[in-house]
Amino acid sequence: MTVTGPDTGERPAPLGLKAQIVRFVAIGAVAAAVDLGVYAGLLALSTWAPLAKAVSFILGTTTAYLLNRRFTFASSSGGAGKFLGFVVLYGSTFAVNVGVAALVLHLMDAPSIDPGPLAGFLSWFIAQACATTINFVVMRTVIFRD
Numbered sequence: 001m002t003v004t005g006p007d008t009g010e011r012p013a014p015l016g017l018k019a020q021i022v023r024f025v026a027i028g029a030v031a032a033a034v035d036l037g038v039y040a041g042l043l044a045l046s047t048w049a050p051l052a053k054a055v056s057f058i059l060g061t062t063t064a065y066l067l068n069r070r071f072t073f074a075s076s077s078g079g080a081g082k083f084l085g086f087v088v089l090y091g092s093t094f095a096v097n098v099g100v101a102a103l104v105l106h107l108m109d110a111p112s113i114d115p116g117p118l119a120g121f122l123s124w125f126i127a128q129a130c131a132t133t134i135n136f137v138v139m140r141t142v143i144f145r146d
Contacts, residue, residue, distance in 0.1 A: 014074055023072040024136050027064060035060025061090050073144030085143045093131040101127035 015023070035056045042052035065086045101123040105112055110119035 015072070020072050020140060021136065024068060024139075025132075027067040027072060028132065030067065031060045031064035034063045061087070064090075068139060069144065073139065082143055086139070089135060089138050089143065093134050096134060097127045097131040099127075100130050 037056075038059050039052050039056035042055060043049065047055075065083060069082070102112065104123035104126050105115050105119055108115075108119050108122070110116060110123070115123065
């Protein structure tokens with residue numbers, strides 16, 4: 001089924017919530033692989049680690065934006081406004097991610113350096129779950145609200 005808009009031509013009908021969540025998670029895995037792959041590749045080329053992480057984060061985030069725009073939220077219009085909203089969202093949830101991870105370690109009385117495998121995993125998982133939930137809700141209801 002397609003939906004025809006006045007200036008957009010044909011575009012796919014919006015997906016239901018369940019389909020959007022499945023696609024969002026799958027695209028998140030692809031974007032994470034891009035991020036990790038670029039980071040590892042740049043480190044293998046002896047790139048300064050902070051620069052490698054900055055480049056890999058930008059490429060992973062751009063991948064997530066482009067794929068989610070096309071396949072998850074079926075947005076026919078992109079433009080600088082939506083991309084800027086996406087960048088602001090991901091910058092904000094990056095801060096949430098780091099803050100929640102630190103808070104979880106603090107609540108577990110785990111050190112922030114070498115917290116151990118269980119505390120490290122739990123803090124990463126809870127922080128990632130919070131940031132991913134925020135990203136999905138804001139992308140669905142604000143950024144790609146066509």
